Amino acid sequence: MGISRTRVVCLGCGANLGEGRAVTVYGYRGADSETWNLRRCYCTDCAPTAIGEPTLGVSELLVQAWLGSIALPRTRTHELCLTEVEVVDASPPTAGSDP
Numbered sequence: 001m002g003i004s005r006t007r008v009v010c011l012g013c014g015a016n017l018g019e020g021r022a023v024t025v026y027g028y029r030g031a032d033s034e035t036w037n038l039r040r041c042y043c044t045d046c047a048p049t050a051i052g053e054p055t056l057g058v059s060e061l062l063v064q065a066w067l068g069s070i071a072l073p074r075t076r077t078h079e080l081c082l083t084e085v086e087v088v089d090a091s092p093p094t095a096g097s098d099p
């Protein structure tokens with residue numbers, strides 16, 4: 001599930017999250033990777049407050065953000081994006097145990 005789509009669904013309760021909603025997103029990145037993989041989205045009711053069990057070898061991040069939308073002139077559509085991102089919790093690649 002990506003963020004740059006037109007629809008974000010809470011993993012906890014299945015609620016549709018659209019523009020103007022606060023979301024909490026869990027993402028991770030391999031030690032040798034430049035890009036974050038945003039994996040799980042939660043509404044404010046279901047949001048975890050910390051990264052549960054860190055995984056060795058990957059950077060993990062839990063952020064709170066507001067969903068905004070950007071206009072794509074070329075296709076004349078809108079896509080969701082994360083704005084006002086705040087880090088809630090983070091785990092370095094050196095933390096955790098072998099998966």
Ligand SMILES: [Zn+2]
Nearest residue numbers: 010013043046
């Ligand atoms: Zn939810």
